[in-house]
Amino acid sequence: MRSPHRLLFVCTANICRSPMAEELARLYADDRGWMVEARSAGTHAREGDAAAPNSQKAIREVGGDLSAHRSQPVTAELVAWADRILVMELRHAQNIREQFAGADEKIQLLGTFGGLMEIGDPYGSWIFKYRSCRVDLKRCVEGLLDRLPPRPL
Numbered sequence: 817m818r819s820p821h822r823l824l825f826v827c828t829a830n831i832c833r834s835p836m837a838e839e840l841a842r843l844y845a846d847d848r849g850w851m852v853e854a855r856s857a858g859t860h861a862r863e864g865d866a867a868a869p870n871s872q873k874a875i876r877e878v879g880g881d882l883s884a885h886r887s888q889p890v891t892a893e894l895v896a897w898a899d900r901i902l903v904m905e906l907r908h909a910q911n912i913r914e915q916f917a918g919a920d921e922k923i924q925l926l927g928t929f930g931g932l933m934e935i936g937d938p939y940g941s942w943i944f945k946y947r948s949c950r951v952d953l954k955r956c957v958e959g960l961l962d963r964l965p966p967r968p969l
Contacts, residue, residue, distance in 0.1 A: 818967050820851035823960075824898035825926065826908050830858030830887035832939050833904045835867045836950055837926065839880040840957045851967040855897070857890040859911040864888075868939065874946040878954075895919045902926040902960065904935040929963065930956030 823841055827833040834856035845852035866872075867882040875882050888894075890912060895901065901922045903909045909923045927935045935952050938945040 818851065820853045821961075821964050821967060822897055822899045823852060823854045824890075824894055824901045825854065825856040825904075826859060826890055826901060826912065827856075827904045828858050828860050828908070828937065829865070829939070830856055830861035830889075831865050831868045831885075832871045832937060832946070833935055833949060833953065834858060835882050835885045835887075836871050836875055836880075837902070837904075837953045837957055839875050839882055839885075840878075840950075840954050841961065843878070843880055844954075844958055844961055848961075849969045850961065851969055852961065852964075855894065856885075857888050857894055859890055859908050861887040861889045868946075870938070870941070870943050870946040873943060874950045877947070878950065890915070892916060895922070898922055900924055900960075904937070906934060926956045926960065927952070928956075929959035932956065 825834040825837040838854040838856040841854040865887040867885040872882045938949040
């Protein structure tokens with residue numbers, strides 16, 4: 817039996833970009849009947865924070881739900897679990913490389929799947945910045961998933 821693609825999305829605090837990317841990956845994979853497991857974490861996340869209100873609103877606008885999301889830091893267990901670790905910024909990749917031996921070959925910049933280098937942090941901004949971030953994340957997540965080998969349910 818085939819196992820799902822295991823994707824770990826990583827940002828700084830795990831309350832804006834990475835939870836939105838995680839939910840967008842779930843939505844896209846579910847729509848296509850693909851086996852994908854998505855999780856998210858932060859390089860400097862506190863345990864148990866809710867997603868930022870504007871992240872929740874931006875995802876709700878496209879049919880997703882972040883109401884149950886709780887932040888978590890990147891851990892050795894998550895790194896071991898993931899097939900791919902998709903980071904928003906170069907500094908996230910560097911932080912993970914420094915903390916977790918062997919993670920290097922799993923790390924990729926999510927932005928490169930949508931024509932970007934890094935995906936900027938909308939934290940503390942108006943809703944339009946979160947919507948713009950959501951658009952970038954959606955393009956990058958879909959670009960990533962479209963390049964993965966198919967694993968139908």
